[in-house]
Each structure stands twice: as structure tokens, then as C-alpha cells.
Amino acid sequence: MAKVAFIGVGNMGAPMARNLVKAGHEVHVFDIVATNMQSVQGAHMAEQAQFAVAGAPFVISMLPESRHVQSLYLGEKGLLAHIAPTALVIDCSTISAQASREVAHAAADRGIAMMDAPVSGGTNGAAAGTLTFMVGAQEEHLARARPLLEQMGKNIFHAGAPGAGQAAKLANNMLLGIMMAGTCEALALGVANGLDPKVLSDIMKQSSGGNWVLERYNPWPGVAQGVPAANHYAGGFGVDLMLKDLGLATEAAMASKSVTTLGEVARNLFALHSRLGHGKLDFSSILKTIQNHTD
Ligand code: NAD
Numbered sequence: 001m002a003k004v005a006f007i008g009v010g011n012m013g014a015p016m017a018r019n020l021v022k023a024g025h026e027v028h029v030f031d032i033v034a035t036n037m038q039s040v041q042g043a044h045m046a047e048q049a050q051f052a053v054a055g056a057p058f059v060i061s062m063l064p065e066s067r068h069v070q071s072l073y074l075g076e077k078g079l080l081a082h083i084a085p086t087a088l089v090i091d092c093s094t095i096s097a098q099a100s101r102e103v104a105h106a107a108a109d110r111g112i113a114m115m116d117a118p119v120s121g122g123t124n125g126a127a128a129g130t131l132t133f134m135v136g137a138q139e140e141h142l143a144r145a146r147p148l149l150e151q152m153g154k155n156i157f158h159a160g161a162p163g164a165g166q167a168a169k170l171a172n173n174m175l176l177g178i179m180m181a182g183t184c185e186a187l188a189l190g191v192a193n194g195l196d197p198k199v200l201s202d203i204m205k206q207s208s209g210g211n212w213v214l215e216r217y218n219p220w221p222g223v224a225q226g227v228p229a230a231n232h233y234a235g236g237f238g239v240d241l242m243l244k245d246l247g248l249a250t251e252a253a254m255a256s257k258s259v260t261t262l263g264e265v266a267r268n269l270f271a272l273h274s275r276l277g278h279g280k281l282d283f284s285s286i287l288k289t290i291q292n293h294t295d
Contacts, residue, residue: 013062136165219284228282236282
């Protein structure tokens with residue numbers, strides 16, 4: 001079992017770190033919000049990130065956006081200066097492929113191996129240890145990381161070279177944003193026409209409109225248990241994080257002249273929803289804006 005430094009223990013990082021503790025690793029956590037660290041029982045809480053990474057052969061980060069990852073690792077006060085050259089850094093945050101490659105190059109300049117390994121599966125997948133990892137890395141780095149990733153996830157895909165994991169993740173999340181908005185529209189349409197949302201969900205799950213949102217993340221309060229909609233849209237995957245991912249997809253589309261018409265519509269919907277004051281709620285709360293609910 002290895003010493004693992006885990007930086008960023010929010011909605012996703014905390015359950016991922018808990019699974020590493022459960023597997024018997026010596027986990028050292030750091031988060032700028034000290035109370036978040038307390039939710040990883042059995043882990044050592046570090047007062048600074050540099051204390052967590054000292055002597056650790058594995059460093060994992062799970063932060064919100066590109067700028068957080070860049071400021072954590074880069075610059076004179078950056079963490080790369082404190083990480084052993086023999087260590088492997090695994091960044092699981094969803095950030096731009098460009099920012100991911102920038103940090104990986106800076107790490108390589110110091111002889112440190114780094115890979116991007118963004119995840120899919122939500123907070124329930126993180127808790128259950130069933131995440132999907134989309135890895136951008138050299139083969140041998142992935143081979144070193146695999147035993148650790150297998151304790152947090154069940155599907156591990158090698159998307160390609162550093163940055164490729166992020167490219168895969170952005171494509172997936174653009175589709176997820178479209179699918180969540182579309183599923184909310186379909187449910188709201190049915191309910192406005194007299195249907196019960198649970199009955200309609202059951203029908204669509206077994207029909208051609210069936211999808212991951214209906215199966216695992218029903219946005220209508222009262223239809224499914226254990227999802228953010230059952231808890232006033234608390235926790236889960238924040239609206240502002242989805243908006244960030246849709247923005248990254250737009251940037252990637254502009255760089256490659258790709259057509260992402262529906263992705264753009266979804267980005268605008270989530271931007272409106274965030275401006276209406278719902279940025280910190282789970283992204284399935286987009287139902288409120290689609291229904292024009294102001295509460
Ligand atoms: P979150 O906001 O709940 O957690 C992020 C954590 O990072 C917070 O605890 C925050 O305090 C901490 N943090 C920020 N800057 C830091 C720093 N410099 N040093 C240490 N800690 C720092 O976000 P989340 O929902 O856990 O998402 C994390 C990443 O995973 C995001 O990129 C998100 O897009 C992605 N993601 C989220 C989900 C989901 O369902 N929530 C699913 C897949 C991927």
C-alpha cells in the first residue's frame with residue numbers, strides 16, 4: 001500500500017479519497033476548506049499542500065477549474081517544486097486540454113510524470129468506486145496508476161497522449177448537458193399535459209428516449225431516491241461546473257471549427273440558470289428554469 005497525497009476533497013474528491021483509505025492506503029488530504037478534509041475519515045489532514053505531497057509516490061488532484069490546477073502546481077510557489085521526481089501526478093479535475101498539457105510539460109521539465117484522468121459517474125459513482133476514468137498519458141504512466149485507479153473506478157480508458165483524457169471528457173459532458181436539458185424539457189412537457197413524472201420516466205426509460213439521466217439521475221423531485229433532486233438539488237454536480245465544461249467544449253469547438261449547435265444552446269440555458277441564482281445547485285436543477293420556477 002502506498003502513500004497517496006489527495007488535493008481537493010469536495011463533492012467528488014472526498015468519496016474518491018475515502019475509497020483509497022478503505023483500500024488500505026496512507027492517504028494525506030489537503031483542501032483550502034478545512035472542514036471538507038474532515039469528511040475523509042482515516043486520512044491524515046495536512047495544513048498545507050506541500051506537507052501532503054512530501055515523500056508521496058502518488059499525488060492526486062480533484063479541483064474545480066483550469067486556474068485552480070495551474071495555480072496549485074505552477075509558479076515559484078507551485079507544488080511541483082515539492083513533489084519527488086519519482087512521483088506520479090494524476091489530475092482528475094475536468095479542465096481544458098491546453099491547461100492540462102501546460103502543467104504536464106512543467107512537471108516533465110522537473111522529471112515528474114503527470115497524467116490527466118478526468119472522471120464520469122457523478123458523486124454516487126465516486127462513492128461506489130465505479131467511476132469511469134478517461135486517461136491522457138504515456139502507456140507506462142497509466143500502468144503505474146492503474147492499481148490506484150481501479151480502487152476508485154471500474155472503467156479505465158486510455159484516450160491517448162496527455163490532454164486526450166480532457167478532450168474525451170469535454171465531448172462526454174457536452175452530451176450530458178444536452179441530455180439533462182432535453183430530459184427536463186420532455187418531463188416538463190409530459191407533466192404539463194397531465195402525466196405523472198414517474199410514469200412518464202418509466203415509459204421513456206424503456207423507449208427510444210431512454211438515457212443515463214433517466215436511469216441514474218432523474219431531475220424530477222420525488223421520482224428517484226438518492227439523487228440531488230431528492231435533496232433540494234444539494235451536492236452532486238454544480239451548475240457552474242457544468243457551465244464551465246460547456247464553455248470548455250465551446251473553446252475546443254472553436255479551435256477545431258466543430259459544429260456544436262446543441263452544445264451552445266445547452267451552454268446558454270445553463271448560463272441563464274446560473275444568472276438566475278442557481279449556480280451552486282446540482283445541474284439537474286435546470287428543470288426549475290425550464291419550468292420558469294423562480295423559487
Ligand atoms: P467541488 O467544488 O465540490 O470540490 C472542489 C474542491 O477543491 C473543494 O473542496 C475546494 O475547496 C477545493 N479546492 C479548490 N482550490 C483548491 C486548492 N488550490 N487547493 C486545495 N483544494 C482546493 O467540485 P467537485 O464536484 O468535487 O468537482 C471537482 C472536479 O471534478 C471538477 O473539475 C468537476 O468538473 C469534475 N467532476 C465533477 C463531477 C460531479 O458529479 N460533481 C463529476 C465528474 C467530474
